[in-house]
Amino acid sequence: MTETAERQALESYRSRVRGSLLGGAIGDALGGPVEFWDLPRIRAVCGPDGVRSYQPATVDGVPGHGWITDDTQMTLFTVEGIIRASVRTDRGLGFTVAVLQHAYDRWLDTQQLDGPDGTRDGWLIGQRWLYSRRAPGTTCLQALETARDGHRSISPFGRPAVNGSKGCGGVMRSAPFGLVWPGAGYPLDWTFDAAAEAAGFTHGHVTGRLASGALASLVGALVRGRSLAEAVEDTLGLLERRDGHQETSRAIVRAVEAARHPADAAVVESLGAGWIAEEALAVGLYAALAHPEPGEVLDALALAVTHSGDSDSTGSICGNLLGALHGETALPPELVFEVEGRGTILTLADDLCTEFTVGRELHGDYGPFTRWTTRYPGW
Template identity: 65%
Template sequence: MNREAEETWRGRVRGCLLGGAIGDALGGPVEFQDGRAIVAKYPDGVREFVDGGPGWPPGTITDDTQMTLFTVEGLIRASVRSDRGTGFTVAVVQHAYDRWLDTQTLPGPSGERDGWLQGEQWLYARRAPGNTCLTALTEARKGESRIPQFGELAVNDSKGCGGVMRVAPFGLLPRFPAAWLFDSAVDAAGYTHGHPSGRLASGALAAIIHELCQNATLDEALDRATALLVQHEGHGETSTALALARDLAATAPAGPVTVERLGGGWVAEEALAIAVFAALAYPEPDQVLDALALAVTHSGDSDSTGAICGNILGALHGETALPAELVFAVEGRSVITTLADDFALEFTQGKRLHGDYGPHTAWRSRYPGW
């Protein structure tokens, strides 16, 4: 890509990751609350970071952002590893999720892991991690023949949103075909979620993000993602949910009552549909906060729907469209922006960081290839 296109893409990478974190942090404190109670307290929707109780100050991110950051790290490591002639191996991302599992089971860094991200003490806070993710990753870690090994599909029938809420970074990858990104995000979600809807909604999100990074409008991105989606067996629930989101965005009021017609967001296709509906309802760069508030103000899984909506809007509009007061205050901003910038460096100038420069560079110590 030329210099101008690269700068635009870098802004979308930052925007997608920061937008997801902001949506996550807006929704986290009101997850599990009744939508009517949320509206009574916040008539215009949740538009600022609020206190979530002990250990949950305003701006706190949840497992959604934690796992998204490990997705980014895993993709960088997969790229570094490709120097070995093995190609770009998506299973490397599952090892990143295994490192995330450490953050949920240990009090702090053990010193037994390589790389830098798992050394960030603040990531070791448990923020209502999904039981499906914890269980599936723990089972894979056991390495017994009766359970999935690393790189294999989880043995469950879960279609919870724990897969789709973490895969947006796949869509940010440059130079990869849309169909490959779709399938790779499906695989990455499948490490923990076995149901087709839990996996295919993830592929659809990656495809949407990819198309937005190619300067598509949101409607164009949805058309192209849907065209990929319908080629896969078991797409019905996700296709129907996306179609309903688009229909409601065109015909119904943009409010919590309409959002809840799409479900609660606890399962993957509903979480994606709610995020898409909110983004379509408020598609302009100066409406990002309106869209995020709509995405989190309902009775369901508010942090996940907010995170996915933020991923979409950040990729659509770039970093500068995000509300500055929320960017400034979101937990982990420095780590999020560092990972975003490292991602951009790896996928534009990786050969100057490793590759021909040898196997023992500082970059390889920061991002070992596994």
């Protein structure tokens, strides 16, 4: 690869990473205020074309627009955990997905404390705006609290959750695994399995894990330059080799088949409400397949959130996919500029790219400790 081609590849990669994380956030913020509305109410308030702009909402007593939910909060901690696991690798300790459970434990602090208390390391935990409860999933909270209690007694982090949940709280945070730089040597099989393992820290049902791996695989294939149809094919191939894949595979196939017909909210609702993992994945994927072109991102996001179900999760999944497919410049600017936490989101996106492309120049093998490793300690 020539120097020019390598630079262009890196620029495309950065745009896709930024696009996926921002796209997920704006889909989340678009769907958040209408999450508990039924379809007739959404159409009565937003019009027959559905939710195409941020609806007003009050969070922590402050009225505004573009508020993110726990979906984006947990996605950001997933990014941070992946960076820290990579720092650990470059320090000679090896990549372990258990680092992600520590990241989610830090997110748990943001749901229990009023603000940073100075007891946790790293950069993200110090972002005061994240200390806000945005209707976090009960399953995530209970599983992480159980893991924390176990860690304080006899059970180390890194153990899977002991529950039968396949709620969407695992899949909605899993896209960042697909954003790891393809040139770093992590194949798509690894992407799938790492995301599935991380989802398993809170969701014990096989479908909850495999749907999470499937989203990460879809995003990873798109980052590698595959089309959306090719990404679906790649992901179905990975699923077929894993026990218990049938629910997730069927949901993806149903989304593909639905996208052959004119886009409509009734079709969305036929795929499910999105409260469980495979349904959330199917709705988000369907909306992306129904409107796959760069100029159709707002149409896709509106389709993904205009239904009587978990609109923020399905919107974030759709945004993750189309952002990874087209890059950040395809995202609707009127939504991008107003989304909460944009600066933090873009900083994390750029730091993820930096870690996986030139990270060794920042910290190297086995140390020494640097400002980068203070920002992202390897545990």
